[in-house]
Structures are given as C-alpha cells and as structure tokens.
Amino acid sequence: MSGELQKLKEHLGKVNDLGKAAAVLDWDLQTYMPAGGADTRSRQLGTLSEMSHELFTADEVGQWLEALAPREAELDYDSDDASLIRVTRRDYEKQRRVPARLVGEIKRAASLGQKAWEQARGESDFSIHRPHLEKLVALRVQWALCFDYEESIYDPMLDDFEPGLTTATVRSVFDAFRPRLVELVSAIAERQERVDASCLKGEFDLEAQKTLGLEALKVMGFDFERGRQDVSAHPFSTSFSSSDVRITTNYHADDFAQAFFGTVHEGGHALYELGVDPALDGSLLGEGTSTTVHESQSRLFENIVGRSRPFWQFFYPQLQTAFPQFKQVELETFYRAINQVGPSLIRIYADEVTYGLHIILRFELEQALVTGELEVADLPAAWNAKMEEYLGLTPPSDAQGVLQDVHWSNAYIGYFPDYLLGSMLSVQLFEKAQEEMPDLTSQIESGRLESLLEWLGTEIHTHGRKFTLDELTDRVLGESLSPEPYLRYLQERYGEIYGL
Ligand code: ZN
Numbered sequence: 001m002s003g004e005l006q007k008l009k010e011h012l013g014k015v016n017d018l019g020k021a022a023a024v025l026d027w028d029l030q031t032y033m034p035a036g037g038a039d040t041r042s043r044q045l046g047t048l049s050e051m052s053h054e055l056f057t058a059d060e061v062g063q064w065l066e067a068l069a070p071r072e073a074e075l076d077y078d079s080d081d082a083s084l085i086r087v088t089r090r091d092y093e094k095q096r097r098v099p100a101r102l103v104g105e106i107k108r109a110a111s112l113g114q115k116a117w118e119q120a121r122g123e124s125d126f127s128i129h130r131p132h133l134e135k136l137v138a139l140r141v142q143w144a145l146c147f148d149y150e151e152s153i154y155d156p157m158l159d160d161f162e163p164g165l166t167t168a169t170v171r172s173v174f175d176a177f178r179p180r181l182v183e184l185v186s187a188i189a190e191r192q193e194r195v196d197a198s199c200l201k202g203e204f205d206l207e208a209q210k211t212l213g214l215e216a217l218k219v220m221g222f223d224f225e226r227g228r229q230d231v232s233a234h235p236f237s238t239s240f241s242s243s244d245v246r247i248t249t250n251y252h253a254d255d256f257a258q259a260f261f262g263t264v265h266e267g268g269h270a271l272y273e274l275g276v277d278p279a280l281d282g283s284l285l286g287e288g289t290s291t292t293v294h295e296s297q298s299r300l301f302e303n304i305v306g307r308s309r310p311f312w313q314f315f316y317p318q319l320q321t322a323f324p325q326f327k328q329v330e331l332e333t334f335y336r337a338i339n340q341v342g343p344s345l346i347r348i349y350a351d352e353v354t355y356g357l358h359i360i361l362r363f364e365l366e367q368a369l370v371t372g373e374l375e376v377a378d379l380p381a382a383w384n385a386k387m388e389e390y391l392g393l394t395p396p397s398d399a400q401g402v403l404q405d406v407h408w409s410n411a412y413i414g415y416f417p418d419y420l421l422g423s424m425l426s427v428q429l430f431e432k433a434q435e436e437m438p439d440l441t442s443q444i445e446s447g448r449l450e451s452l453l454e455w456l457g458t459e460i461h462t463h464g465r466k467f468t469l470d471e472l473t474d475r476v477l478g479e480s481l482s483p484e485p486y487l488r489y490l491q492e493r494y495g496e497i498y499g500l
Contacts, residue, residue, distance in 0.1 A: 002071060004064040005081060011061060012088065013282045018052035020240045026111075027246055030232045035115060042111035050104030057096050065089050080279060083466035088284055090163070097146040106139045110411040117409035118233050124399035126380050133408060134376045137369050140413045144370070154367045157414025161291040162421070163468055167367065170417045174360050177420075177483045181356050184490060188341045188353065191498045197337040199329045204256035208322040212256070213249060213263035215318055220267050220301060221453045227270055234406040235262045235348070237298075239273035239288075241281050246270075256323065257338060258349050261302050265348075268301035269294055271453060275461025285464040291415055292469050292481070293460065295422025296429060303352050303423075304430045304489075305444060305452070309335055314447035336497055343391035345400045353494055355423070357390045362405075362416040370413060424486040425469075428477055429456070431485060 022045055029041050068085050075082035113132040120129035141153060149155040151167055158165040214229070232248035239245045247266035251259045272288045280286040288294045305311050312319075312335055319334075320326045326334065341351045347358040365382060368374035374382055383402040388394050395401030407415050433455050434440050443451055459476045473480050494500070 002068070004067045005071070005085075008061065008064045008068070008088065009084070009283065011055070011058075011064075012084075012284055015052050015056045016282050016284070016286070018048055018055065022048040022052065022107075023238050023240055027238050029111060029114060030234075030236065031230045031248060035119070038112060038115040042108045045111045046104040046108035049107035050100045053095060053098070053100045053103040057092065057100070061088070061092055062096070065092060078466070080277075080285070080466070084283055084285055087465050091284060094147070098143060099146075102139070102143060102146075106136075106143060106411050109135050109139055110409070113409035113411070114406065117403065117406055121233070121399050121403040124397040124403065126398045126403060129403060129409065130376055133379070136408065136411050137376060137413070140411055141370055152367070152371065154370055154414065157366075157370065158417065159414075161412075161415050162418050163290060164470070165292075165417070165421075170363060170421075173421070173424075173483055174363065174417070177356065177487065178360055180487055181353070181490075184494065185341070185343075185353055185357070187500050188494060188498045191500070192342070194498050195336045195340045196333065197340040199326065199334060200255065200257055200337050202323075202325055203253060204323055206251050206253060209251050209256050209259050212319065212322040213260055216260065216264055216306075216315065217267045219315065219447055220264070220271060220449055222267050222270055223274055226274055229263070229266075235266050236406075237266045237269035237273070239270075242274060242276045242278050242286060243281075245273045255349075261306060261338075262348060264306040265298045265302035268298035271301070271456070272297040272461050275453075275457040276464040277462045280464040280466075285466055287464060288461075289463070289465045289467060289472065290469050291418035292421045292425060293472060295419050296425035297422075297456065297460070299419070299423045300426035300430055300456075304426055305449070307339055307352070308444065310441050310444040312338075313445045339494070339497055341494055341498070343393050345387070345393060345395050346404055348405075352423075353490055354391060356420050359416050359420040361386045361390055366408070366413050366416065421481060424483050425473070425481050427486045427489045428473070428479075428482065429460070431489075432477055 025041060025045055025048070029037070029045075033041060065085065065088060072082050072085040075085075077083075077086075109132065113129075113136050116129050116132045120126060140157065144153045144156040147156040147159075154167045158167065158170065214224075217229070218224075226243045227245040227247065230246065230248050231250060233250065235247070235249050237245065237247040247263070247270050249259045249263045249266065269288075272294060276286055276288070288297075309331075312331060316326070316331050316334065339351065341353045343354060344350050347355070347362075350358050361383075365374065365379065365386065368382070369376065369379065380398050380402045384394050387401065407413070433452060437443070437451055437455065440452060443449070460472060463472070467475065470480060491500075
C-alpha cells in the first residue's frame, strides 16, 4: 500500500471514530437521556462534530487525495481502494466548503431542537418548538449557501442526503406521479366497504407487542448479537459499525400495527447496515450509500414483504398467539385490514397509497421554508391547509400535524423526498429479486427470508458507500430509478383488494 493511502486510511479511521462516538451520544439522547441532559449533550455533540469536520477537511487530506489520483486511475473502479479515494474526494470537496464552526453550530441546535420537539409534541404546543425551528432553518440555509447550485437553495439540501438529486428532478417525478396517485386514492375511496379494519382496534399488551416485533426481526434475519432494539419518541435506526446496529420503536396500547410495522421498517434499515462488508468498517464507506437506497430497504420489508399475503400466511399464527382475539379473525380479513387505504394524519402510519401525498406535502413545505416563501410562524396553518387539500383532513392538534415528524428538528431538511423515491426503488428491486428467484413467494410463505436477504446483501448491502444510487440501479437493474413499477405495484395490490 502506498504511504499516502495508508495515511489516508488511518486518518479516516479517526474521523470515523469521532463520528460514531457522536452517533452513540445521539442515540442515547433519543432513547435514555433525561431531559435535563439536553444542554450539555448538545455542547458535546457540537464539539465532536466540529472536531470530526476539522480533521476530515484538513489540508493533508487534500494533498493525499491529489497524490493518489494516478493510483486511483490504475485501480479497478469497483475495488475498495479506488472507491475509498473516489468517495473521500467527493465528500472532501463538499465538506471543505463548510466552516467547522457552522457544522458544530448546526449540531448543537439540532440536539436542542430534538429535545424541544419532544416536549412540543408531548404538549402539542408549536410555540415551544418554533424558535428552535427558526434557528435551524436559518442555519440550514446558511449551510446551503456554502455550495453552488443551479436552481434552488433546496438543491444542496437534497444532495446532502441523495448525492446529485435536484429540486427539478424531484418535482418532475412527483408532478407526474401525483395525479395518478390521486386518481387511485379516489377510486379506492368509493369502495371503502371492501375492507373492514375493526379487527385492528382493541387493547394490545405491550410485552406481547415487544415479543412479536422481536420475532419478526428474527424472521427477517436481524442478528441480535450485533444489534438491539430500544424505545424512542420517533423510531429510527443508527449504526456504530457493521457489528453494532441500533433500532428503536414506539408502542401504543390501542394499536399494535404502529410498533409492528415500524419495527419491520427500522429492521430493514438495520439489515442494510448489518450487511455492509466488515472490511469497509472504520472508513467512509462502511455504511449505507444514501437515504433513497436506505429507504428502499426499509420500505421493501415494511410493505412489499411485511404487508403481503405470503408473509402473513406464515406469520399470522404468531400474531394469533400474541393476541388471541385474532383467533376469531380470518387471515384474509386481517390482510385487508392492514392494507386499508384511507386518509390519515400520521405519515409513518399511513397506508402505502396515501403515503406519497404525505411526502409531497412535506417536499413542498420544506422548500417554501428554505426559500423564504413561508415563515416558520405560519407553518402550522400551511400544514393544515395542505392536509385538507391533499387528504381532506384537518389535524385536531399540532402533535398530530406539523409536530409529528422529528426530521426538521434535527436539521434534516431535504430528506423527505427520499422516502417516496426509496419506495419506488423498493418495487424495482423486489421485482428484480423475483425475476432471479422465481420461488421467492413460496419462500416467504414458509417464513424463509434468507435468500431475499442474501440477494439484497450481494447486490446492495455489502457495497456500503462504494456506489451511488445511479451506479447501483445501473448495476443491479440495468435501468434507472422509475415511478412506473411502483404505480403498477400499487394499482395491482390495492386494485385487487378494492376490486378495481
Ligand atoms: Zn426509514
């Protein structure tokens, strides 16, 4: 190994260690930290982010990258070393534009924002959250101004989560998608009598919910020697290395489905991180490549598998054991109930069909916030107006409206579109897996998800950040991300349920 490459790897190892130490503090902040810890924790996280940024953007990193350019050209593009040099250069050129002080300031504000959001949501009081959000939006704009962008200040924010993604691309995909989605939603609305979801109402023992979720994770192939599940206000997943991945959930006594599908969703994220080649640990490459690809994994397990007949053919007896009231309910009734389509208030519990409308709403609002068209003070009203326009519902409280998601409080502005793009990708990937494994459905019916996980592992997980979204779709699918298969999938699955 050349001297420069060795030095670069050792240096990136330290950057990684600081980043992962911050991730542990962040995980703790969202799970176990008492509210009183907020101020000191935000300072600690700010300091770590600033240090890690300074270390990563040091002049010598640039010098090593320059010295390594000829070697990179000789190496196989797919090799770990060429990928490391390539991805480091991409990150380095971006991060060099941002002052360390700003990085630290955003992290401090986001940590305080997280705790303020928890309190604001708990009390359904937007005014608690408002000053934090105003600061976070201003900081995020200041951050985006560090970059050149063609159309919108929102572009660098999209690029932050999905490299290369622009406002124009998202808009053109969503504009084409929305009318056809609305058409499907209204066709289904006329046939509500086809689905009776009353079986999902009742009391569900919290311990039984927990056990059931853990059983589902086991079936999925989640390795409890290398991961664990805890409780947080908003479910999330995080990775400290490919052998230590954390997920969280949130239980509700009157609705088991929320924690269950949330668990399967976060489990999908975790499988991605657990599947990254351990050789990439400690480098910049040792994690999922982008938010869209990440959401494709979680949404694939949550919906395509987790809400499918084949999965429940196998798993329904376990649900009936956990909650004996389902012994009276036919599998088909249950299947339709968990796939009921209808307007709802909360994105993470929305059905697959209306889910897209929740995302489009957030895409429009966050753009308006960062371009200055919308003031934070007017956000709750704008939220409610759009909910009424897109879903015909007015949230009875801000907790069930503008305060439901944690993202903006974490300065994650530019993230939401990737949920819908990831959902689109999940269908393309699953169809490809089915093409290559014609007996996949019967495997799922008998509770064997190993081949699916292995396929995703080989095609996606193992590569970590070596390849971009476009490179992955090109390699795995031979085509780019497209909304068409997703629309067809929604029309088929829900057309069958609702007799369209
Ligand atoms: Zn997710």
